[in-house]
Amino acid sequence: MTPFLLALAVCLQDPVPGPTPTVDVVIVVNDDDNKAFVKAARKAVDRSDLRRLQKFIIKRRLNSPRFVELVKSEYVAEQYWQDPDNFNASAIDWNNVDWAKLIDLILTLIKIFG
Numbered sequence: 001m002t003p004f005l006l007a008l009a010v011c012l013q014d015p016v017p018g019p020t021p022t023v024d025v026v027i028v029v030n031d032d033d034n035k036a037f038v039k040a041a042r043k044a045v046d047r048s049d050l051r052r053l054q055k056f057i058i059k060r061r062l063n064s065p066r067f068v069e070l071v072k073s074e075y076v077a078e079q080y081w082q083d084p085d086n087f088n089a090s091a092i093d094w095n096n097v098d099w100a101k102l103i104d105l106i107l108t109l110i111k112i113f114g
Contacts (some may be wrong), residue, residue: 037094038062044099058106
């Protein structure tokens with residue numbers, strides 16, 4: 001009987017530790033850079049051959065600063081993996097990027113994060 005009670009006591013122990021304090025993440029957003037990016041992205045979406053619903057969804061998502069930062073960080077990561085030796089993230093001119101590639105990236109992110 002004692003081994004059974006010992007096994008039961010081990011099974012009933014809570015393996016999950018108590019709550020830990022969370023750290024607030026502060027996102028630094030450069031509003032001028034984001035506004036220029038959103039403006040250029042909207043123009044590129046207007047010029048693209050997407051369906052009207054896709055254009056509407058992309059334009060609506062571009063209103064969110066968090067989504068804009070996500071798109072920019074994913075594009076920077078993609079550019080880094082293409083040429084890691086000659087990469088400089090601060091040298092990216094957001095007005096002169098490959099918008100077809102960036103729109104595909106935006107559509108993929110929308111599909112992933114719904």
